[in-house]
Amino acid sequence: MVVSKSWTMVRHFVGLPKLEDFKLIEKELPPLKDGEVLLESEFWSVDPYMRPYSKLALKEGDVMMGSQVARVVESKNPAFAIGDYYVARSGWTTNFISDGKELRAIPSSWPGSLPKSLALGAVGMPGITAYAGLQEICAPKPGEVFLVNSAAGAVGTIVGQIAKIKGCKVVGSAGSDQKVAYLKEIGFDEAFNYKTVSSLDEALKEASSEGYDCYFENVGGKFADAALQQMKNFGRIAVCGCVSTYNDSIPQKGPYIQPLILFKQLRMEGFLVTQYENKPIYKEAQKQLLDWILEGKVKYHEHITNGFENMPAGFIGMLNGENTGKAIIKA
Amino acid sequence: MVVSKSWTMVRHFVGLPKLEDFKLIEKELPPLKDGEVLLESEFWSVDPYMRPYSKLALKEGDVMMGSQVARVVESKNPAFAIGDYYVARSGWTTNFISDGKELRAIPSSWPGSLPKSLALGAVGMPGITAYAGLQEICAPKPGEVFLVNSAAGAVGTIVGQIAKIKGCKVVGSAGSDQKVAYLKEIGFDEAFNYKTVSSLDEALKEASSEGYDCYFENVGGKFADAALQQMKNFGRIAVCGCVSTYNDSIPQKGPYIQPLILFKQLRMEGFLVTQYENKPIYKEAQKQLLDWILEGKVKYHEHITNGFENMPAGFIGMLNGENTGKAIIKA
Numbered sequence: 001m002v003v004s005k006s007w008t009m010v011r012h013f014v015g016l017p018k019l020e021d022f023k024l025i026e027k028e029l030p031p032l033k034d035g036e037v038l039l040e041s042e043f044w045s046v047d048p049y050m051r052p053y054s055k056l057a058l059k060e061g062d063v064m065m066g067s068q069v070a071r072v073v074e075s076k077n078p079a080f081a082i083g084d085y086y087v088a089r090s091g092w093t094t095n096f097i098s099d100g101k102e103l104r105a106i107p108s109s110w111p112g113s114l115p116k117s118l119a120l121g122a123v124g125m126p127g128i129t130a131y132a133g134l135q136e137i138c139a140p141k142p143g144e145v146f147l148v149n150s151a152a153g154a155v156g157t158i159v160g161q162i163a164k165i166k167g168c169k170v171v172g173s174a175g176s177d178q179k180v181a182y183l184k185e186i187g188f189d190e191a192f193n194y195k196t197v198s199s200l201d202e203a204l205k206e207a208s209s210e211g212y213d214c215y216f217e218n219v220g221g222k223f224a225d226a227a228l229q230q231m232k233n234f235g236r237i238a239v240c241g242c243v244s245t246y247n248d249s250i251p252q253k254g255p256y257i258q259p260l261i262l263f264k265q266l267r268m269e270g271f272l273v274t275q276y277e278n279k280p281i282y283k284e285a286q287k288q289l290l291d292w293i294l295e296g297k298v299k300y301h302e303h304i305t306n307g308f309e310n311m312p313a314g315f316i317g318m319l320n321g322e323n324t325g326k327a328i329i330k331a
Numbered sequence: 332m333v334v335s336k337s338w339t340m341v342r343h344f345v346g347l348p349k350l351e352d353f354k355l356i357e358k359e360l361p362p363l364k365d366g367e368v369l370l371e372s373e374f375w376s377v378d379p380y381m382r383p384y385s386k387l388a389l390k391e392g393d394v395m396m397g398s399q400v401a402r403v404v405e406s407k408n409p410a411f412a413i414g415d416y417y418v419a420r421s422g423w424t425t426n427f428i429s430d431g432k433e434l435r436a437i438p439s440s441w442p443g444s445l446p447k448s449l450a451l452g453a454v455g456m457p458g459i460t461a462y463a464g465l466q467e468i469c470a471p472k473p474g475e476v477f478l479v480n481s482a483a484g485a486v487g488t489i490v491g492q493i494a495k496i497k498g499c500k501v502v503g504s505a506g507s508d509q510k511v512a513y514l515k516e517i518g519f520d521e522a523f524n525y526k527t528v529s530s531l532d533e534a535l536k537e538a539s540s541e542g543y544d545c546y547f548e549n550v551g552g553k554f555a556d557a558a559l560q561q562m563k564n565f566g567r568i569a570v571c572g573c574v575s576t577y578n579d580s581i582p583q584k585g586p587y588i589q590p591l592i593l594f595k596q597l598r599m600e601g602f603l604v605t606q607y608e609n610k611p612i613y614k615e616a617q618k619q620l621l622d623w624i625l626e627g628k629v630k631y632h633e634h635i636t637n638g639f640e641n642m643p644a645g646f647i648g649m650l651n652g653e654n655t656g657k658a659i660i661k662a
Binding site for chain 2: 052056217220221224234239240241242245251252253254255256257258259260261262263264265266267268269270271272275
């Protein structure tokens with residue numbers, strides 16, 4: 001008999017989530033039926049989207065949403081062998097039963113040199129998000145200037161490196177000097193600490209006096225107000241996240257952006273990676289990212305929190321910007 | 332010797348332009364040189380863009396910007412015959428000399444049943460703006476729900492009728508009951524007076540309980556705040572104007588729209604008709620609009636102010652929403 005542990009959301013978050021908003025529960029899993037498999041989670045992903053989507057998709061008391069890398073430990077389905085690895089979307093939970101339909105295989109050809117947790121990061125949802133938003137919305141041309149904020153995060157680090165591969169001048173902003181140093185290390189042309197610059201406008205102008213052709217938006221709010229002012233005519237903006245607004249109880253206000261969108265003839269498009277899941281670009285992105293990582297053209301960094309019991313703390317830390325690269329919880 | 336009259340902008344506008352912001356000046360035109368033509372304006376266009384663009388493009392004391400339909404009255408250029416009509420961009424002026432390069436011919440095949448002022452309206456800049464923004468940015472599919480505001484204006488009336496031709500359900504908002512009645516008359520499925528509804532949100536929901544696929548934006552500001560809430564996932568927004576913000580001395584603020592853009596995966600794109608001038612769609616739009624008008628599929632309405640001396644009043648009236656359809660000044 002297997003006992004599964006799960007983290008539930010006790011109450012909807014107000015402002016930054018707190019440890020007491022979560023509760024650990026245990027339950028016994030029933031014996032497998034024919035066609036089912038039992039999996040055990042090894043790595044979990046914590047991501048910014050969980051903050052706004054918990055509000056939209058969860059009731060109080062529900063298990064928190066999210067993905068994991070999990071290993072088959074028992075199988076009554078001939079398509080799933082014990083020891084095989086899958087990416088699942090089974091929430092913050094240690095053990096779970098699946099009919100296999102929602103599982104995405106981590107191929108047996110997975111390079112031994114790479115941790116399987118990359119399937120939750122640079123080669124998983126955040127990496128594919130970076131690849132698809134950059135390609136499909138920004139569509140940067142060589143020589144263009146590319147801006148990304150939250151640049152040291154799971155998505156931003158990959159976006160900036162792909163934009164470099166595409167021949168752009170890449171500018172990133174992040175929230176600590178250590179992160180800025182990391183961005184320079186992985187090839188960003190310019191990077192600044194948005195918390196310590198005296199003016200965002202000046203920092204953006206200094207990083208690129210000619211302005212910006214492409215802008216990969218992870219932050220929104222006041223950063224966006226400043227960045228939109230620095231866009232060139234016909235600039236493209238991929239809205240991937242608005243992390244500066246997720247903890248607001250009362251929506252923040254800012255100057256209307258439509259006049260800038262109009263007079264600069266900008267294109268702004270919001271996207272969720274789910275829209276690409278059944279399109280060719282999804283597999284293309286996975287393969288390309290894996291190749292680039294193996295060739296050393298894209299570097300990755302993981303911020304590991306050890307222990308399932310520390311998952312709420314790891315999530316809150318990620319929202320607080322403690323991570324460089326992908327925030328991962330390890331069993 | 333010909334005396335030309337022009338309206339200059341004495342000082343940059345603060346808030347709604349006032350009559351005393353304009354001054355009528357006269358000057359003698361020199362004799363024509365070889366290659367030049369002398370034209371006399373018969374119709375002038377007054378358009379919302381003049382309010383924000385005067386700030387960007389004019390110095391105090393400059394002649395106001397704008398287009399006219401003008402007739403050749405003297406020619407030292409064999410390509411231009413006396414009596415021929417052209418659309419020019421020579422500003423608020425009665426007579427002017429041109430080398431012909433910037434003139435756009437009104438063909439001799441122009442239907443006698445149609446006023447040449449349409450070359451400034453439904454078959455000119457506003458009509459082409461409507462056609463290009465709708466086709467290139469909204470790209471509506473049959474059965475989709477299409478929203479346009481400032482719907483009784485020069486652009487809005489044409490947008491709505493094209494969206495009907497494309498098989499959409501069309502909803503328009505305007506600022507008087509008379510305008511609303513006109514919108515119904517020309518085929519809008521739903522129309523409301525935004526000044527008298529108790530809530531924009533409710534009015535938008537009532538007009539389309541399923542929400543909106545396409546949104547042709549002429550207004551911005553609070554209208555946009557409400558409309559964006561009612562967009563369907565993957566909606567397209569063509570930002571053609573932001574008339575509610577043009578008279579602001581201090582920019583208005585509103586809730587950040589990026590979270591909506593993100594979670595609904597919306598595409599918002601600003602455009603000026605100038606970007607289409609040298610593309611095939613420009614001529615295609617002119618021809619198609621003329622055909623539709625002759626076939627009775629697109630109806631037009633002009634709001635004529637008589638007398639060049641009344642041009643500032645006509646401009647201010649248009650900004651105040653006095654016009655239904657295209658605001659034209661007639662010599």
